[in-house]
Amino acid sequence: MNHFFGRTGARFICCFNSFHFSLTLNTRKFSHFSGNIESGSWRSMEGLVRCSANCAPLTPISFLERAAKAYRDRTSVVYGSLKYTWGETHERCLRLASALTQLGISPGDVVAVLAPNVPAMHELHFAVPMSGAVLCTLNIRYDSSMLSTLLKHSEAKIIFVDYQLLEIAQGALQLFAKTDTKPPLLVLISEADGQCPIDNITSNTYEYESLLRNGQNGFQVRRPVSEWDPISLNYTSGTTSRPKGVVYSHRGAYLNSLATVLLHGIGSMRVYLWTVPMFHCNGWCLIWGLAAQGGTNICLRKVTPRSIFDSIVLQNVTHMGGAPTVLNMVVNSPDSDKKPLPHKVEVMTGGSPPPPQILSKMEELGFSVSHLYGLTETYGPGTSCLWKPEWDSLPLAERSKLKARQGVQHLGLEDVDIRDPVTMESVPADGKTMGEIMFRGNTVMSGYLKDLKATEEAFRGGWFRSGDLAVKHSDNYIEVKDRLKDIVISGGENISTVEVETVLFSHPAILEAAVVARPDDHWGQTPCAFVKLKEGYDHVSAQEIIKFCRDNLPHYMAPRTVIFEDLPKTATGKVQKFILRERAKAMGGLS
Known part of the structure; x- marks a missing residue:
């Protein structure tokens, strides 16, 4: 390609x-x-023809249409006491798509949504593309200023807003008054019982369920003319810089949905607990993927350890996902929140590499964790550590180390490799030589919206450049070591912050940890650890943690600075290291 x-x-x-x-x-x-x-x-070859009988644009819309036939009476969505079947979900999405066209939505228009994991968020992932429009899911932690900026950048015509986030959305729309740009229409998503405790609704605001009732069940779906048509617009999480708009195609979403289902081992009619934000990479494309398998979506407005354990027991959950911070929250939750699991629950985790200690504790609780790797630009998951049966007999510590790897590419990608970013040569599979992780294939983004320069740079050399550093082992499994921006260069030595963080997590007092570079007058940079302690461990000192690291790492890799504070995170649970880098830089250089 x-x-x-x-x-x-x-x-x-x-x-x-x-x-x-x-x-x-x-x-x-x-x-x-x-x-x-x-x-x-x-x-x-004589006698061959390409026509509608043997060729149709790939689109996840077809997953819902099939689910309405094959799984019509099976439960599609559970949210508290609210339940829908796949037949009902299909009908609701048709009505919603119809209502969107009645509001003037045309093919190619952008429709935004600001909402947690509620049924409306699930339905919009089908209804918006069924209307021919492009879905833009927005981070629920954005403030009014950022929300306004992204609505203008995306040129969204409509924004659906959960009632708990209405004030933020209204603040964003008010900022439009200072410009010549027309603000999008606002559709308010009420709570599932139809009650909405909001009084200050303007005449230019619609209500979700009322809008849906006005739609037609017999709506003719506006299918993509080309499978390369955009289906969604995802803004990057902002962990390293200002968010960029990543465009997904119907083709990429279709292929990544199936690939992620295979990665996660989701068979027919499984039950999935939504602890991954649906706005993040369209829920790793699993919103569409679960429809392909007739699965049940268990929606949670707020994710807590108690709600996770309760949902698993009450709803017979078989699969769930989450960032390493969610896993950390589960293993460190009080015993009063935990419940014995009725069966092993498959967990797919992404983001920064989870510490082996967390993986071990999750396994002890009855979870089976698989670690995947990907970016917003790769539709979420791109690789996974495919488990080999011969590893089952290994000690728990060894199994956890293997599971912390990122493995190989999924079936939707052409290739994933570790390459020298300058020469573009593949690094040796020695488990030591670091290079940049690069992707190529059908589940790589179409480009950054309105940012040609960034798109060209990302695809320079014919590969998508991730900005992440990794090694390649002899079995071709990759292992992420750091982001290019996060690596600490101390006295000419490259220090992987991930390796330092793994040691920090093994300290019994540490709940969360992140390592960044701090300026040093002699070494250039030294590791600086930001740490959050577990309850009851306030007596632990910085010197004790530094000594612990020196006992378990080469001396030069151990942090010279330890700061105790809460770690800033995105809504997907990723630590915002760019904020920590600025704090470390503001401390000045060590001498």
């Missing part, structure tokens, strides 16, 4: 061999395939 990007005005043009796909922002329209799409050696 070859990538190149050009721009005319505010248009992206992406060329995949002879396939051309463009995103025009000024008109909000998406053009489709052009050029000779019938080129290929198959044309030389």
Whole structure:
């Protein structure tokens, strides 16, 4: 696959061999395939034809349509006392798509949503693309200023807002009054019982259930003309810099949904607990993937250890996901919140590599954890540590170390490799030589919205550059060591902050830890640890933690500074290291 990007005005043009796909922002329209799409050696074989009988654009919309037939009376969504079947979900999504068109939504328009893991969020993932529009899911931790910026950048025509987040949304829309930009229409998502304790609703605001009732069940779905049409717009989490708009296609979403289902071992009619925010990479594409398998979505407005254990027992949960911080929260929860699991629950975790100690404790509680790796730009999961039966007999500590690896690419990707970012040569599979993780394949983003320079840089050399450093083991399994921006260079030595954090997590007093570089007048940089202690361990000192690290690491890798405080995180549970780097920098250099 070859990538190149050009721009005319505010248009992206992406060329995949002879396939051309463009995103025009000024008109909000998406053009489709052009050029000779019938080129290929198959044309030389007599009697073959490409037509609607044997070729249709790949789209996750088809997963819901099939679920309404194959799993019509099976439960699709559970939210407290509220339950829907797949037949009911399909009908509701048709009505909602119809209502969107009645509000003037045209193919290619952007529809935004600001909501936690509630049924409306699930339905919008199908209804918006069924109307021909592009879904933009927004981080629920954004303030009004950031929300306003992203609504303007995306040119969203409508924003759906959960009632608990209405004040933030209204603040964002008020900022539009200071510009010539027309604000999006607001649709309020009430609580599941239909009650909405909000009085200050303007005439320009619609209510979700009322809007849905006005839609038509017989709505004719606006299917994508091309599978390269955009299906969603995801803004990066902002852990390292200002968020960027990542565009997904129907094709990529379709393939990544199936790949993630396979990675997670989700068979037919399994029960999935939503602890991953649905706004994050469209819930790792599992919102669509669960429809393909007729699974049941257990929605949680607020994720707590008690709600996790209660849901597993009451709803017979078989699968769940979450960042390492969620795992950390579960293993360190009070005994009063924990319950014996009725069966082993499969957990898929992503984000920074989870400490082996956390994986071991999760296994002791009855969870089986698989670690995946990916980015917003790869539709979420891109790799996973595929488990080998011969590893079952290994000691727990060894199994946990293996599970902390990121493994190999899933079936939707062409390749994942560790390469030298300058020479582009693949690093040796020695488990020691670090390089940058690079992707290529059908589940890599179409590009960054309105940011041609960033798109070209990300695809430089024909691969998507992740910005993450890793090693490759002899079995070709990759292991993430750090982000390029996070690596500490001390006296010419590269220090992996992940390795230092793993040791910190093994200290019995430490609940959370993150390591960044602090300026040093002699060494250039030294590791600085930000630490949150467990309850009852307030007596532990910085010197004690430094000594512990020196006893378990080469001396130069041990932190020279330890700061006790809560760690800043994104809504997906990722530590915002760029904030910690600024704090360490403000401390000045050690001498």
